[in-house]
Amino acid sequence: MLIAGFPAGAWGTNCYLVAPAAGEECVIIDPGHQAAQGVEEALKKHRLKPVAVVLTHGHIDHVASVVPVCGAHDVPAWIHPEDRYMMSDPEKALGRSIGQQLMGELTVGEPDDVKELGDGATLELAGMEFSVAHAPGHTKGSVTFRMPEQADIPPVFFSGDLLFAGSIGRTDLPGGDHAEILRSLERVCLPLQDETVVLSGHGPQTTIGRERATNPFLREVAAGLGGGAPHSPAPRRGM
Numbered sequence: 001m002l003i004a005g006f007p008a009g010a011w012g013t014n015c016y017l018v019a020p021a022a023g024e025e026c027v028i029i030d031p032g033h034q035a036a037q038g039v040e041e042a043l044k045k046h047r048l049k050p051v052a053v054v055l056t057h058g059h060i061d062h063v064a065s066v067v068p069v070c071g072a073h074d075v076p077a078w079i080h081p082e083d084r085y086m087m088s089d090p091e092k093a094l095g096r097s098i099g100q101q102l103m104g105e106l107t108v109g110e111p112d113d114v115k116e117l118g119d120g121a122t123l124e125l126a127g128m129e130f131s132v133a134h135a136p137g138h139t140k141g142s143v144t145f146r147m148p149e150q151a152d153i154p155p156v157f158f159s160g161d162l163l164f165a166g167s168i169g170r171t172d173l174p175g176g177d178h179a180e181i182l183r184s185l186e187r188v189c190l191p192l193q194d195e196t197v198v199l200s201g202h203g204p205q206t207t208i209g210r211e212r213a214t215n216p217f218l219r220e221v222a223a224g225l226g227g228g229a230p231h232s233p234a235p236r237r238g239m
Contacts, residue, residue: 001156003156004017004045005017006038007202008035008038010061011033012203013032013201013202014199015031016030022048023048025127026046026050027050027125028052029056030160031053032061033060036069051075052076054077054123054125056143056201057138057161059093059173060086060093060094060108062160063087066087076113078123079141080142080143081117086141087108088110093175119134120132129147131145131146133187135184136181137183138171138181139176142161142184143160144157145157146192146196154193155192156197157189157197158199162185163185163215164200164203165203165210166215168185168215189211190222
């Protein structure tokens with residue numbers, strides 16, 4: 001399997017291209033702010049042909065390049081229905097103060113073909129399988145994508161802004177909910193195998209085992225202490 005990832009834009013949002021191997025079809029995950037050029041460079045480098053864009057959530061730092069990327073390759077974008085409005089109305093999604101700062105530099109809107117994700121769905125794209133889990137808390141429509149273990153390759157988990165190395169996504173923007181993100185961590189992350197590779201929306205890769213042992217939020221949930229008052233024992237990344 002080939003996974004090519006790079007941080008893009010002002011928020012360093014990780015965009016991933018996933019394919020069975022170089023020279024084959026691929027899926028693009030979260031082409032965000034200023035990601036279009038990086039996507040094209042990775043496609044050329046690895047000789048890949050996109051078949052779909054899939055989105056972990058609707059914040060502009062994850063979806064800002066969806067329209068040009070989908071348009072250039074005539075592919076659909078997949079997003080959870082509760083976050084779909086964010087592609088056309090980032091100001092509503094981020095709050096007026098942040099949204100207004102961005103509106104002058106961004107062209108917003110939906111690509112021509114939008115498909116909606118559901119909890120528990122399995123996407124079969126480019127000869128690969130992606131299991132979808134609805135994981136609200138960062139946004140109401142946040143999802144994760146999990147790829148099963150293959151031969152000598154451990155399971156891969158695209159966590160979006162649910163889980164980071166050492167932290168979790170912020171919950172202070174519209175649609176965010178601290179107690180809900182803890183429930184999502186418990187339901188979606190804790191059952192995963194320790195060797196599962198976590199590729200998140202921001203920051204370096206990690207594993208579920210490492211986060212289970214060191215991430216203060218995941219340790220809190222594992223200990224059955226979730227649902228308390230919001231707190232920040234570790235810095236949170238992204239938008």
